[in-house]
Amino acid sequence: MNHDELVRRNKAHTLTSWTAQDDWNPLSMVKAEGVYFWDADGKRYLDWSSQLFNVNIGHANPHVIQAIQDQVARLSYAYPGIATEPRAVLGEMLAEITPPGLERTFFTLGGADAIETAMKMARQFTGRQKVVTRYRAFHGATFGAMSAGGDPRRLANEPGVPWIVRVHDPYPYRSPLYRGRTAEEGDQALVDQVAETLDFEGPQNIAAILLEGYSGSSGVIQGGEVFWNGIQSLCRQHGILLIIDEVLSGFGRTGEWFGINHYPNVEPDMLVLAKGLTSGYVPLGAVVVSEEISAYFDRHTLWTGLTYSAHPVGCAAGIANLEVYRTENLITRARQSGKLLHAGLVDLAERHPSVGDVRGIGLLQLLELVASRESREPLSAFNQPLSEPMKALAASLRAQGLSTFVRWNMIFCTPPLIIDEPQLRDGIKILDEALAIADSYAAEA
Ligand SMILES: Cc1ncc(COP(=O)(O)O)c(C=O)c1O
Known part of the structure; x- marks a missing residue:
């Protein structure tokens, strides 16, 4: 089955959680290894969320x-x-x-x-x-x-x-x-x-x-x-x-x-x-x-x-x-990679006015995006459907092959603990490009 057929058949006879079924526009997944997975058309994604914050040791160990x-x-x-x-x-x-x-x-x-x-x-x-x-x-x-x-x-x-x-x-x-x-x-x-x-x-x-x-x-x-x-x-x-x-x-x-x-x-x-x-x-x-x-x-x-x-x-x-x-010494590795991730996210915050807050520790971090740093107005409102800017940002992440959770005005950065430095840099580079879209909606601080 290719991606479209897989999605169609999933939607025909199964239900999914936390969304109206018509709004469910899923990725597909046929294979996964380490920090990556592949969809049914062979496109590779960097798993920046460890699926549901759970695949800590990475895929296919x-x-x-x-x-x-x-x-x-x-x-x-x-x-x-x-x-x-x-x-x-x-x-x-x-x-x-x-x-x-x-x-x-x-x-x-x-x-x-x-x-x-x-x-x-x-x-x-x-x-x-x-x-x-x-x-x-x-x-x-x-x-x-x-x-x-x-x-x-x-x-x-x-x-x-x-x-x-x-x-x-x-x-x-x-x-x-x-x-x-x-x-x-x-x-x-x-x-x-x-x-x-x-x-x-x-x-x-x-x-x-x-x-x-x-x-x-x-x-x-x-x-x-x-x-x-x-x-x-x-x-x-x-x-x-x-x-x-x-x-x-x-x-x-x-x-x-x-x-x-x-x-x-x-x-x-x-x-x-x-x-x-x-x-x-x-x-x-x-x-x-x-x-x-x-x-x-x-x-x-x-x-x-x-x-x-x-x-x-x-x-x-x-x-x-x-x-x-x-x-694999993963607890210490997560502590060290967490520092790299945080430094990378802080660097993004310095260059992108849409980033209001960077927080978290280890490989549990996120960016909170704002329409204005001064007012801290969220770029997508609490408990409301995604705003146009956040939708555009999420679409950019997906198109660039990065899979993660974008919830209201938050982007979760929670990759598997086995992620290495070049893979972290790849993820941050993808975020960098997507944030440029959010910036165009945000007022300069
Ligand atoms: C902090 C926390 N507690 C409990 C749960 C529930 O776990 P499960 O989905 O395995 O029932 C979750 C799930 O996301 C969670 O994040």
């Missing part, structure tokens, strides 16, 4: 493919009540790389059901009901997870679950709370506001605060040390659990094993994992919990379950991925 093939041949399925070797080994490996005190893992199929599991465990463990989350966050598309994410992706399915309480975001570039304040002062004002929200909601009713370890698809909007230390101390003060969602920011994406590792004083009670855990080779998610929580569930039934929990093939893919992160 032979070690992972072999591990999956071996596991399918040896034992392709066991129900979750059965002990298996890949499950034992992956549990041990996760206890090693996650922050101290996190010891035991419950495996799911992906991020959303891992978030659901974490929230259920928090509610069962504390006997409290509410979970506090951020507005600019995404935690998955099942009902509880979708309510937990404050991102507008939840709006069409509202009202969601009633026990979510949302707080505002550490967003120095746009939040009114930060206006006239340094980032640190803004973080403190936000923490004070969160403290007040907890008081209003009754801390005795709050099971957990759930935050992305490093903000991802809602816009890489990240608090600093003051924010994180403040949240940690509020949790301790009120006996509230801290659930850290590392689905997107985990496994080297930020140049550390986990996004939360950038804040050494923070001690999560649970870590939620997916995406880079298997780099998408097969589905797998996980919740890693503290000794205290796992001890509670030694004596109390864990009221949850999934047919495919701890799937042997998923666990084998997880083990092989962790081996690749280690042997």
Whole structure:
């Protein structure tokens, strides 16, 4: 099948997410290797988003493919009540790389059901009901997870679950709370506001605060040390659990094993994992919990379950991925390439008046585009269809063979961790050309 036929037949009998079907104008993909993939007409694309921020180790890694093939041949399925070797080994490996005190893992199929599991465990463990989350966050598309994410992706399915309480975001570039304040002062004002929200909601009713370890698809909007230390101390003060969602920011994406590792004083009670855990080779998610929580569930039934929990093939893919992160030194590589990427994006910002903000760390970075640097008016409005300039920019990226997410006024720069310097430079060069289009709509600063 060529590209057109492939797209036509996909559209005829399948549905896709987050868009009206008529607006779905997909790339096709028939082969992928390293940081590249090829469409059905043989055109090559640089995968600048790691697909859905998940193909961290790159495409077609032979070690992972072999591990999956071996596991399918040896034992392709066991129900979750059965002990298996890949499950034992992956549990041990996760206890090693996650922050101290996190010891035991419950495996799911992906991020959303891992978030659901974490929230259920928090509610069962504390006997409290509410979970506090951020507005600019995404935690998955099942009902509880979708309510937990404050991102507008939840709006069409509202009202969601009633026990979510949302707080505002550490967003120095746009939040009114930060206006006239340094980032640190803004973080403190936000923490004070969160403290007040907890008081209003009754801390005795709050099971957990759930935050992305490093903000991802809602816009890489990240608090600093003051924010994180403040949240940690509020949790301790009120006996509230801290659930850290590392689905997107985990496994080297930020140049550390986990996004939360950038804040050494923070001690999560649970870590939620997916995406880079298997780099998408097969589905797998996980919740890693503290000794205290796992001890509670030694004596109390864990009221949850999934047919495919701890799937042997998923666990084998997880083990092989962790081996690749280690042997290819990918966490350190992401840290180093992140510096190059950031320098390249800052250089673009200096030359292109449409770039309002460059932010992020490691290989989790983005550009926020503006109509005017002075007013900071976004080049495409929040939660609205793409503006003409952003559409033109996205079309240019695609035509030049770069695949990434362009959301409202944001361009995500999140390539696989194996990307090398020339490939990074290629991506930045393509962005350079596309930004010239956006500039023609933006006022000079
Ligand atoms: C931070 C975060 N949490 C949870 C999820 C949900 O993961 P999944 O799509 O595997 O259910 C996502 C997905 O994009 C995510 O970015």
